[in-house]
Every structure is written in C-alpha cells, then in structure tokens.
Amino acid sequence: MSPLVVQQLPMAKDFSSFLSKEGAARKKSPLKGLLRFMQGDMISLGGGLPHPSTFPFYSLTAEIKGMGPEQSPVTTPVPVDLTTPQEQQKAVRGEVVTVPHGPQANKVESLSTSLQYGIGTGIKALREFCKEHVATMHAPKYQDWDVVLSAGNTDAFAKAIAMICNRGDLIFVEEWTYPTALETLDPLGIGHVPVKMDGEGMSAVALKELLDNWGSTPDQGGVAKPRVAYLIPTGQNPTGATMSIQRRKDIIRVAQEHDLILIEDDPYYYLQFFIGEDQKQTEGQKDQDNSNNGWMPTLFSMDTDGRVIRLDTFSKTLAPGCRVGYMSMNAHFCNIIQYHNEVTIQQPSGFSQGLLAEMLVNHWGQEGYKRYLTENVRTEYLYRSRHLQAAFKKHVNGKYASFIEPSAGMFLWIKVHLEEHPRYGKVKDNVLMLELFNKCVEYNVLMVPGWQFSCKPKPTDIDPSDLLGSWYDEAATYMRATFAYATFDQMEEAITRYGEALKAVFAA
Amino acid sequence: MSPLVVQQLPMAKDFSSFLSKEGAARKKSPLKGLLRFMQGDMISLGGGLPHPSTFPFYSLTAEIKGMGPEQSPVTTPVPVDLTTPQEQQKAVRGEVVTVPHGPQANKVESLSTSLQYGIGTGIKALREFCKEHVATMHAPKYQDWDVVLSAGNTDAFAKAIAMICNRGDLIFVEEWTYPTALETLDPLGIGHVPVKMDGEGMSAVALKELLDNWGSTPDQGGVAKPRVAYLIPTGQNPTGATMSIQRRKDIIRVAQEHDLILIEDDPYYYLQFFIGEDQKQTEGQKDQDNSNNGWMPTLFSMDTDGRVIRLDTFSKTLAPGCRVGYMSMNAHFCNIIQYHNEVTIQQPSGFSQGLLAEMLVNHWGQEGYKRYLTENVRTEYLYRSRHLQAAFKKHVNGKYASFIEPSAGMFLWIKVHLEEHPRYGKVKDNVLMLELFNKCVEYNVLMVPGWQFSCKPKPTDIDPSDLLGSWYDEAATYMRATFAYATFDQMEEAITRYGEALKAVFAA
Incomplete structure (x- = not known):
C-alpha cells in the first residue's frame, strides 16, 4: 500500500458512545506502564516474571505439512487416525519446525519469549503475520484499524459483547444461529432479536424494516433499539448460507443508516467452494468477486467507518486446539480488547503462538499460507x-x-x-x-x-x-x-x- | 483414600444462593447433550468438528527437563538466553517428549484429540493428573469436589467473579493486592473492601470486625455485606506475606461464621522456601505443617463446606505461556465454570495440554512433578x-x-x-x-x-x-x-x- 493511498483513507469514526459500562471502564494496566522505563542500562526488579532459564522446556518441534515455496507439490501423506502407532511412525513425514529456547537469528520469538508473560495483543511475529494477512485479504478502507489475537472466536465474541453491550440490551442475530452465541448472551442478560434469513443469510430488507419500525410492536415498546448485529456471513452455521456481495453491501448500508455495529463472525471464511477451477464451472451461478483471487469480499473489507468487528480463527483452517484467532477492527476497540485479555487469558498459549509464528512466518510465509488455504482447506471441504x-x-x-x-x-x-x-x-x-x-x-x-x-x-x-x-x-x-x-x-x-x-x- | 474414609467426608453445602445472575443462568450446552448418543454403530453428522486428518500438525515434540524416576540426579544444563544459537544448540540436552498425531499406546490423548474441540473441563489425562495432584497435596475434606482446567489464574479469577458477583457487589481484598484483580473487578462494577494485613497476610481479626460491624459506617450504610473474599495466602503479591496455619484456620472460621466464599489465589504456593534442609535450619521460626512434606496446608485443604475456590496455575512452576491452570472447588461450581469455558476459551490450548499431559503423565509422573517442584521451583526461588x-x-x-x-x-x-x-x-x-x-x-x-x-x-x-x-x-x-x-x-x-x-x- 503506497503512502498516497493511506492518505486518502479516512480515519475510523468515534464509537465511544457504543461502549458498555464495562468496555468504557477498561484501562491500561499501570504495571504495563513501567515498560517504558526499560531502556539503556536499566535493571528491572519490577515485573514478577519468572526467569526463562527456569522454564523446563528447552525447545519445541512439530512435524507439519510442508507449504514452503520449495515444497514439492506432492501432498505429504496425512496420518490417518485408524492406523497403529507403528504404521503411523512410518507414514508421517512432515516438515520439521523448531522453536528454540533462546534467541533466534530470524524474526520469530523464541520459546523464552513466547512462554513468558507479554502484552494482551499476542506475540509480535504472529500478530504482524495476521495483520499482514488481513491487509492483503481485505484491504481495509480506513486507516486506523488494527489486529489483536484472541483465544478463538467464542472468546473473541464474548469479549466483543462485553465491550459494547450492557445487561438489558438487545442485539440482532440471524433467524437460525450458532447456539453458543446465544449461550454467551443469555447469562449476561443480553437479549437477541432474530432477523429473517433467505438463501443468502440475514435479509438486509428485514433488518431495515425492524430498525425503521422499532418500537411499533408491543414487545418492542420502551425497549432501546439494538445497536449491534451478530452475523456469520460465510457458510453460516447452521444454514450454510453465504451472503452475496450485494447482500453484504446492503447490510453495510443499513448499518450505516442506523448506526449499527456489526460483529462479523467468519470462521468458515476459508471454506468457500467456488474458486479456481471450480469457480469456472459455476461461473454465472455465483456472485463472485474475482478481484481477490475469488475469495468473497468481507463486511470488514467494505467498512469505511470502523463499525465492523471481524472475528477470524485458526480453528477451522489449522486446528481448533490452537485456541488462536484474531480480531480485526478499529484501533480503539483493539485497545479495549487488549486490556480485557490482560485481565483474563493474558495471551493465547505460548506453545500455540510460538509454533504458529515459526510455521507461518518462517516456513509457509504469506503465500504458502494462502496456498494452504486454497489447496487444502477449501478443496478438502x-x-x-x-x-x-x-x-x-x-x-x-x-x-x-x-x-x-x-x-x-x-x-x-x-x-x-x-x-x-x-x-x-x-x-x-x-x-x-x-x-x-x-x-x-x-x-x-x-x-x-x-x-x-x-x-x-x-x-x-x-x-x-x-x-x-x-x-x-x-x-x-x-x-x-x-x-x-x-x-x-x-x-x-x-x-x-x-x-x-x-x-x-x-x-x- | 479408602472407601471408608470417603464415607465419612461430608458433601459440600449448597452455595446456589451465592450465584450471580450470570452464574445462575449458565447451562449445559444442548450441542454437548448429543454426545450421549455416540455409542455402538452410530455415525455422527452432528458436531461441526474438522476431521483431524486435516490438521497440518503431524506430531509435537519438546525437549524438556528430565524428572522421570530413572533420570540422573545431575541437573540437565539449562540454556541461557545470552548464548548464541550455536552455543545453545550444543548446550541443550533435554529429555524428548513427543505427542503423536494418532492413537497412543499409553493413556494420554494424541494430537488428534487435544487439537480437537472438547468439553470445557480440559482433556482427560491432564485434568485427571491435576485432580490426583490436588488430592494428594490437599486431601480435600468433603466428597464432591472437582477440578476444571483454566487458562491461568487471571482467567480463572475473572470467571469465579462472574459466577458469584453481580454489578454493585463488594468483595473483601487484602489491603495491598494484585493490581490485575482490581482491574478485573472495576470494569464489572464490583467494588472492593480492603482488609488490614500484617506479616501473615490478611488479618482474620480485621475481617471479622468488618463483618461483625457491617453497616455501622456511613459508607457501608445500605450496602449489602460482602459475601466473597479474595486472598493470596502464600507469598502474597506484593507483600510477600504467607499465612501461618493458625491464620488460615482463623480465616476459615470467620468465613464459616459469616458464610463467606473464599477465592484462594495461590500462584506462589510452590515457591515456599522453608522446607527439607532449609526447613530444619528455620525450625521453630516458622509455623510449618510437616504432615504434607512441609508444604503449607491450604485454605482449600481446611474447607469442609465447599466454600473455597482454589486457583492453581502452571505459570510460575512451568512457564506463564502455558496458559494452563486448574480450579479446585465444589462440583456445582466446577460445572458452571465448565459451561463458561465452553462459551469463551473452550479449553486451554491443545498444544499446551497435549504437551503437559505427555510430560507430566508419561515422563515425570506425580512423584517426578513433586520432585521438580521441590528441587527446582522452590530451591530456585x-x-x-x-x-x-x-x-x-x-x-x-x-x-x-x-x-x-x-x-x-x-x-x-x-x-x-x-x-x-x-x-x-x-x-x-x-x-x-x-x-x-x-x-x-x-x-x-x-x-x-x-x-x-x-x-x-x-x-x-x-x-x-x-x-x-x-x-x-x-x-x-x-x-x-x-x-x-x-x-x-x-x-x-x-x-x-x-x-x-x-x-x-x-x-x-
């Protein structure tokens, strides 16, 4: 992205008034404020960090699927669950990824850093990889967006909700939706308003009608108009519906008109079927945007205001047990989620982060990861x-x-x-x-x-x-x-x- | 523990009336209810789990500190951060721990399980290891206690608070305390009442006085009496104070008298200095209980009611980046935290869990882990x-x-x-x-x-x-x-x- 283009992009709008009591009260930890003194010859007896020499882990290694630029196109045999350990021993021939304990020559954190306490955004190498990936996939339309790592989309959704919803609030959801989302809302006393769906997911017309006429039905009387909508725009759970580009534009327009925040939960984003060769077969049938190698443009990519909170996860692309995802949104919201992380999970696991960073940054690279998503994830599904x-x-x-x-x-x-x-x-x-x-x-x-x-x-x-x-x-x-x-x-x-x-x- | 002894232990009291609105509303997920149909010849097209053959991770290996029964007592050299990668390569000679992708001959989950979705208690092998460790360390005094894994004590504390405190409630804290605990409470609108401390931590006398006379000061007028106290009983942060056995008994007695729930945050529990040889040197100076190899008895170990929520973590004993801890408490509370996990973090990272389970269960064992805690953790500190x-x-x-x-x-x-x-x-x-x-x-x-x-x-x-x-x-x-x-x-x-x-x- 050239500096010129950056200049032309707007700054995010101010969404401070959308913060919940909880969200508005989240602050930077004073303990983290000490970090700025750590320069030159300073010796710190400050932060209560165990010395990494006490960690009983000396190195971390995984055999992974090779996706590097020099990787043979022949797929590494994938071990099958039903084989015996002996058979498996023979079958598995992965590329070896190692995270050493101490400093590395390359730019990825060593174990002594990824297994240490850190700031609530996640380790630098992995967060930057995710941010670069987001930049190339979605080309955000405003300047001050950022990325913060999460422990997966369920934790990210719970934190997003805590940031912008108070007990008693209502949010819009799709008519059929992911039960865990409702189970997140219910105990917090946050209600949900179902919006009619069709084969393309949430209906923008139905959403607009609800908003235009809010307060007109007996159950809406005196209840504040919802300011948040939760959507699964791609391969929706449970209906499998995927929003067309036009539908996405319409949803964004309604959100702008009625000043809504959209939570775009997109775990199935990379499980899109109609691309590459398959896309040709279905040409004309599907409303595709070929400007981004055939991936569907996201709500986040259309957002010029900073009103979309986008949730991505490695759960469906790598493995659920990574417990690593990333939230893309305006920088103000990112800070609040960072502070929330710092009083809860701190960061995703250092084993997960260290391994993913090493694999993605030093072995696969951005191109290898995209090839993996195309050739493996979406082909498989x-x-x-x-x-x-x-x-x-x-x-x-x-x-x-x-x-x-x-x-x-x-x-x-x-x-x-x-x-x-x-x-x-x-x-x-x-x-x-x-x-x-x-x-x-x-x-x-x-x-x-x-x-x-x-x-x-x-x-x-x-x-x-x-x-x-x-x-x-x-x-x-x-x-x-x-x-x-x-x-x-x-x-x-x-x-x-x-x-x-x-x-x-x-x-x- | 013989069946006879189990018979004699009481059941936990009913603490349902302590649940917050949020805690009381947490329910088992219907999706998880489907699991009971999975038997015999059933084929499931139910849960949206990616097939483990799609995980790009074939095996996970770490070089760790050897603590197995046949391990030489000579300490494996610990890599120092300041060495070059080349020097380090030579210096590190850890015991090799491998988590394979597919089924294992031993009782620890393979990667295909630990990297999959699972229930919110954590994987079986690791949870059972922790539970057995808790049983031998603390010998709980009631029957229906249980253990649920957490993503570390900060997340565990936030979840405990969400379970038993509503906005507007007050809880007791030590006069000087862990800032993150206050930063957890503040945005939730939960206030804190400091209790005077002395060289042994929170004063039981001061706590009792506050409770006995609640409502007598202008700022307490009309404010509900706190029902929860948060304590760091061992190596308190920041004061370093450790409660004597008598102090612990006194705190438990006050809690029983005034029906308080105690949150025992004990990350520094294994960083006790006066044990073994060192204990002899300080005999008479310290109020030690030698019945448990010199480890201080915990509030949880004295609790006959199920009123103590004990928070343990591997952050200070293994490494903060594990993001794995465990909560020990009455089974009712355990269920609620499990359900909360299932709508947030799901579980700790599968890389962390898989590796820790393999290391602790199959390499170190309970005895090896205890030796590690004694010979390494507390000796180091x-x-x-x-x-x-x-x-x-x-x-x-x-x-x-x-x-x-x-x-x-x-x-x-x-x-x-x-x-x-x-x-x-x-x-x-x-x-x-x-x-x-x-x-x-x-x-x-x-x-x-x-x-x-x-x-x-x-x-x-x-x-x-x-x-x-x-x-x-x-x-x-x-x-x-x-x-x-x-x-x-x-x-x-x-x-x-x-x-x-x-x-x-x-x-x-």
Missing part, C-alpha cells in the same frame, strides 16, 4: 460437501427432505417436508420431528435437531440435554448435517440410513 | 530470595528502608522509612516517594511503586501509565522488588544502585 450432497441425492427421497446447496462452510441444512407426512396437520410438527430424530437414532445416524439453532425462548423447565422432551420450536423442521468430520464411506452410510429413517417415519 | 536479601543487607542502609523476610513467593516489599528524611512532615509522603522513584530511574534501577498495589480509589483524571503524576496514595510508602527475573549479578548491581538512590534522596 469442497470434496466433502460434494460427497455428502451426492449421497443425499442418491439415498434420500427428495419428497421427504431437501437442502439448499451450500457454497461454503461445513453444513447441510436439511428441510424436512412434513406436509408429505400422513399425519401432517393432525399432530404438531415438532412431534413429527421428534419421531424422525428418534428413528435416526434407532437407525444409527446422528444429526443436530433444528431446534438447537432456534432463537425462540427455550422453555426453562426442560433439561437442555434431554432432546426427547425439548423439540419445542414447531418451526424448526430442519436438521443440520455436517460433512466436516465423517469419512467418505461413513457419510455415504449415514445418509443411506437417514434415507431409510425418513422412509420409515413418512410411512407411519 | 529460595536461592534467588536469599541473594536479593543478602544484597539488600549489604548495600542498603537499614535506616532508610527495610523489609519483612518473605517465606514464599517472588517479592520483597520494601518499606521506605520516610521519617528519617530531612523534609519529613514538611512535604507529603507521596512527594518524597516520587522523588525516590525518579532517583531510582536516574540510577537505572526499576521497582514497582507501592501505589500500584493500593486499594484506594485511583484518581480518574490521571493516565494510569503516567507514574510521575500518579503517586496518589500517601500511605503507599513501599516499593516492590522481585527476585524472580534478574540474574544474580544484576540483582547485586540493582540493589547497589538502589542503596545509592536512597542515600542521595535522604541526603536532600
């Missing part, structure tokens, strides 16, 4: 998605159930056509759905009941783990199936069983 | 403590400053004798303290200003990172020096400079 869809078309009678083809993510959102059931209209829909779920269990195939993604208030008198008593939402005539985990053979078998379960239930 | 104290006695004029000898922890809490200053009584104490701090900076020695540990309300109009303008607490005539970080030579030099700075300031 594309094939998995296709396989489950093909199995569905082969083994499930379309009269009983169907789905909208997902263009990203991990999920098929299966609509059950209860109107074809002989007892339809005679018993409640949820009774039939429960019968189907029980039949699936009997036939040994497990999917997630649609009610788990419902935004309707859950009855308080049921045990949430008791599925048999809790298919409470009559409109939840859906089941969520994932193609992320099972083997290809298992997917085929599971869908065969599902087809039979449907047949058995619809025959009744 | 004992020598460091002695060195700083000796330097102080040698280089500092006792007329100007002194400290109470700490029996645990990382800190000397230095009392400055301003009454010896020629301008004492003519200018305010904090002006003199600020002069001393500035002189220290001029002489290139950094200690933490005492006001940073003050419980008095901080002025809102100062930048908390601006030390020069913010020595606001006149009673804070202390400075905190740590012996944890500097080399032995640096400590000697730093204290020499400190002695000179004192001399210069007191001459003025």
Whole structure:
C-alpha cells in the first residue's frame, strides 16, 4: 500500500458512545506502564516474571505439512487416525519446525519469549503475520484499524459483547444461529432479536424494516433499539448460507443508516467452494468477486467507518486446539480488547503462538499460507460437501427432505417436508420431528435437531440435554448435517440410513 | 483414600444462593447433550468438528527437563538466553517428549484429540493428573469436589467473579493486592473492601470486625455485606506475606461464621522456601505443617463446606505461556465454570495440554512433578530470595528502608522509612516517594511503586501509565522488588544502585 493511498483513507469514526459500562471502564494496566522505563542500562526488579532459564522446556518441534515455496507439490501423506502407532511412525513425514529456547537469528520469538508473560495483543511475529494477512485479504478502507489475537472466536465474541453491550440490551442475530452465541448472551442478560434469513443469510430488507419500525410492536415498546448485529456471513452455521456481495453491501448500508455495529463472525471464511477451477464451472451461478483471487469480499473489507468487528480463527483452517484467532477492527476497540485479555487469558498459549509464528512466518510465509488455504482447506471441504450432497441425492427421497446447496462452510441444512407426512396437520410438527430424530437414532445416524439453532425462548423447565422432551420450536423442521468430520464411506452410510429413517417415519 | 474414609467426608453445602445472575443462568450446552448418543454403530453428522486428518500438525515434540524416576540426579544444563544459537544448540540436552498425531499406546490423548474441540473441563489425562495432584497435596475434606482446567489464574479469577458477583457487589481484598484483580473487578462494577494485613497476610481479626460491624459506617450504610473474599495466602503479591496455619484456620472460621466464599489465589504456593534442609535450619521460626512434606496446608485443604475456590496455575512452576491452570472447588461450581469455558476459551490450548499431559503423565509422573517442584521451583526461588536479601543487607542502609523476610513467593516489599528524611512532615509522603522513584530511574534501577498495589480509589483524571503524576496514595510508602527475573549479578548491581538512590534522596 503506497503512502498516497493511506492518505486518502479516512480515519475510523468515534464509537465511544457504543461502549458498555464495562468496555468504557477498561484501562491500561499501570504495571504495563513501567515498560517504558526499560531502556539503556536499566535493571528491572519490577515485573514478577519468572526467569526463562527456569522454564523446563528447552525447545519445541512439530512435524507439519510442508507449504514452503520449495515444497514439492506432492501432498505429504496425512496420518490417518485408524492406523497403529507403528504404521503411523512410518507414514508421517512432515516438515520439521523448531522453536528454540533462546534467541533466534530470524524474526520469530523464541520459546523464552513466547512462554513468558507479554502484552494482551499476542506475540509480535504472529500478530504482524495476521495483520499482514488481513491487509492483503481485505484491504481495509480506513486507516486506523488494527489486529489483536484472541483465544478463538467464542472468546473473541464474548469479549466483543462485553465491550459494547450492557445487561438489558438487545442485539440482532440471524433467524437460525450458532447456539453458543446465544449461550454467551443469555447469562449476561443480553437479549437477541432474530432477523429473517433467505438463501443468502440475514435479509438486509428485514433488518431495515425492524430498525425503521422499532418500537411499533408491543414487545418492542420502551425497549432501546439494538445497536449491534451478530452475523456469520460465510457458510453460516447452521444454514450454510453465504451472503452475496450485494447482500453484504446492503447490510453495510443499513448499518450505516442506523448506526449499527456489526460483529462479523467468519470462521468458515476459508471454506468457500467456488474458486479456481471450480469457480469456472459455476461461473454465472455465483456472485463472485474475482478481484481477490475469488475469495468473497468481507463486511470488514467494505467498512469505511470502523463499525465492523471481524472475528477470524485458526480453528477451522489449522486446528481448533490452537485456541488462536484474531480480531480485526478499529484501533480503539483493539485497545479495549487488549486490556480485557490482560485481565483474563493474558495471551493465547505460548506453545500455540510460538509454533504458529515459526510455521507461518518462517516456513509457509504469506503465500504458502494462502496456498494452504486454497489447496487444502477449501478443496478438502469442497470434496466433502460434494460427497455428502451426492449421497443425499442418491439415498434420500427428495419428497421427504431437501437442502439448499451450500457454497461454503461445513453444513447441510436439511428441510424436512412434513406436509408429505400422513399425519401432517393432525399432530404438531415438532412431534413429527421428534419421531424422525428418534428413528435416526434407532437407525444409527446422528444429526443436530433444528431446534438447537432456534432463537425462540427455550422453555426453562426442560433439561437442555434431554432432546426427547425439548423439540419445542414447531418451526424448526430442519436438521443440520455436517460433512466436516465423517469419512467418505461413513457419510455415504449415514445418509443411506437417514434415507431409510425418513422412509420409515413418512410411512407411519 | 479408602472407601471408608470417603464415607465419612461430608458433601459440600449448597452455595446456589451465592450465584450471580450470570452464574445462575449458565447451562449445559444442548450441542454437548448429543454426545450421549455416540455409542455402538452410530455415525455422527452432528458436531461441526474438522476431521483431524486435516490438521497440518503431524506430531509435537519438546525437549524438556528430565524428572522421570530413572533420570540422573545431575541437573540437565539449562540454556541461557545470552548464548548464541550455536552455543545453545550444543548446550541443550533435554529429555524428548513427543505427542503423536494418532492413537497412543499409553493413556494420554494424541494430537488428534487435544487439537480437537472438547468439553470445557480440559482433556482427560491432564485434568485427571491435576485432580490426583490436588488430592494428594490437599486431601480435600468433603466428597464432591472437582477440578476444571483454566487458562491461568487471571482467567480463572475473572470467571469465579462472574459466577458469584453481580454489578454493585463488594468483595473483601487484602489491603495491598494484585493490581490485575482490581482491574478485573472495576470494569464489572464490583467494588472492593480492603482488609488490614500484617506479616501473615490478611488479618482474620480485621475481617471479622468488618463483618461483625457491617453497616455501622456511613459508607457501608445500605450496602449489602460482602459475601466473597479474595486472598493470596502464600507469598502474597506484593507483600510477600504467607499465612501461618493458625491464620488460615482463623480465616476459615470467620468465613464459616459469616458464610463467606473464599477465592484462594495461590500462584506462589510452590515457591515456599522453608522446607527439607532449609526447613530444619528455620525450625521453630516458622509455623510449618510437616504432615504434607512441609508444604503449607491450604485454605482449600481446611474447607469442609465447599466454600473455597482454589486457583492453581502452571505459570510460575512451568512457564506463564502455558496458559494452563486448574480450579479446585465444589462440583456445582466446577460445572458452571465448565459451561463458561465452553462459551469463551473452550479449553486451554491443545498444544499446551497435549504437551503437559505427555510430560507430566508419561515422563515425570506425580512423584517426578513433586520432585521438580521441590528441587527446582522452590530451591530456585529460595536461592534467588536469599541473594536479593543478602544484597539488600549489604548495600542498603537499614535506616532508610527495610523489609519483612518473605517465606514464599517472588517479592520483597520494601518499606521506605520516610521519617528519617530531612523534609519529613514538611512535604507529603507521596512527594518524597516520587522523588525516590525518579532517583531510582536516574540510577537505572526499576521497582514497582507501592501505589500500584493500593486499594484506594485511583484518581480518574490521571493516565494510569503516567507514574510521575500518579503517586496518589500517601500511605503507599513501599516499593516492590522481585527476585524472580534478574540474574544474580544484576540483582547485586540493582540493589547497589538502589542503596545509592536512597542515600542521595535522604541526603536532600
């Protein structure tokens, strides 16, 4: 980015008035204020840091998938869970990544730093890698954006909410949404307002209508208009919906019009299927932006105000257990999240950070990581998605159930056509759905009941783990199936069983 | 523990009425409720877990300090930060610990599990190791206690507070305390009531007096009596004070009398100096319990009700960057923290957990870990403590400053004798303290200003990172020096400079 371009970008607007009591009260720690004296010949008896020579870890090494520039294009064999340790020993031939204890010749922190206390943004090498990645992927449209590392998107969401919502507030969510998001909000006394969805996720029209007419319904009377919307724009959980570019623009426009903050939770962003060769096949079908190698432009990339809080994670691209993600947003918000980190998690794990930094900065590089995302992540999920869809078309009678083809993510959102059931209209829909779920269990195939993604208030008198008593939402005539985990053979078998379960239930 | 003994232990009391709105509203996630269907021939298309074959990590290896039963007693050379990478390569000869990708013959989770999503208690092998360690160290006095892993004590404290405190509540804290604890409370609108301390930490008498007479002072009128106390009983930060056994018993008794929950934050527990050989030298001086190899009995070990929330961490014993700790408390509270974890951090990092589990379970074992704690952790800090104290006695004029000898922890809490200053009584104490701090900076020695540990309300109009303008607490005539970080030579030099700075300031 040339200095000239930087000059032309606006500064973020001031969103101080959006801060919650908690967010507004977060301050820099005085202890960290001592750091500025650490120069020249200063000896510190200040911070209570254990000396790194006491750490019982001398070096950290991992065998990883090679993605460096000189890596052979032949994929390193991936170890399979079912092999014996002996077989595995032979099969695994990864590139070796080592994080030494002491100072390194290269620019990545050694273990003695990444295993030490540090500031709440995360270690420098990893944070800068993430920031550079964000800059090239999303080309932010205002100057003072920044990146702070998180312990994954669930922790990041909880911190974002704590920063901008008070007990009693309401936020907008998609009509069907990630249950953990609601479980984050509920105990904090923050309510949610579902917004209608279509095949492209949250409807901008429905959002605008809710905002334009806020206060007009009895339950909205006297309740402050929500100022925050939570969205999963790509491969939405559970519906698999991905917003088109136009939809994203429309959502941004509504947010500007009504001064909303948008939380863009995008864990499935790199699980987009229609790119490269596959994109050509689907040309014309999908609303793609080829300006960024075919990746869908994000809400964050369209935000000229600093009103989007973007949540990225390595959970779906590398592994959930990394517990490392990164939040991209205006610098003021970044500072507040940093201070919040410093009184909670401090930083992501130093083992995670040290290893990821070494791998990403010194082995893969920005280009290697992008190749990995393209050649591995999205290809893997594309094939998995296709396989489950093909199995569905082969083994499930379309009269009983169907789905909208997902263009990203991990999920098929299966609509059950209860109107074809002989007892339809005679018993409640949820009774039939429960019968189907029980039949699936009997036939040994497990999917997630649609009610788990419902935004309707859950009855308080049921045990949430008791599925048999809790298919409470009559409109939840859906089941969520994932193609992320099972083997290809298992997917085929599971869908065969599902087809039979449907047949058995619809025959009744 | 024989079944007979278990029979005799009581069950924890019911502390439901202590839960905050947030704590009471935390529920088991319905998604996790699906797990119970996973048996027999079931194929799951349920949970959105990436298949572990997609993880680009094939194995994880670390060179660690050997502490296994067959380990030679000769200490493995510890790499020093200042050596070159080449020198270090030669110097480091650690025991090699490997976490493979796929299934292991032993009982520790492989990478494919520890890098996967899991339940909010942490992985089984590590949690069970911690629980067994807690059982043998503290022999809990009620039956239904449990352990849940945390991302370290700061996150654990924030979660404990969220579970049992509402905005507007007050909690008891020590007169001087860990600033991060206050920074956790402040933004949540939770106030703190300082309790007088002496050389043994929080005074049980002062605590009892506050409770007995609650409501009698104007500022307490109409304010609900605090129901929670936060304590750092061992090697307290910043004062270095360690509670005697009697003091611990007294605190427990007051807590029972007034139905208080105690948060026992004990990161310095294993940094106790007076044990084994050293203990003999100090026999009679210290109030030691030899029933547990000389480790001080904890508040948790004396708790028959389930009213103590104990926070342990690997930050001070292994390395801060592990971001792994564990909370020991009644099982009801454990469940709530588990659910909180599941909507925030999920679990500690899988790299941290996998490596620690493999190291602790399969390499060190319970005995090896205890030997490590004794032979390394407390010995290291004992020598460091002695060195700083000796330097102080040698280089500092006792007329100007002194400290109470700490029996645990990382800190000397230095009392400055301003009454010896020629301008004492003519200018305010904090002006003199600020002069001393500035002189220290001029002489290139950094200690933490005492006001940073003050419980008095901080002025809102100062930048908390601006030390020069913010020595606001006149009673804070202390400075905190740590012996944890500097080399032995640096400590000697730093204290020499400190002695000179004192001399210069007191001459003025």
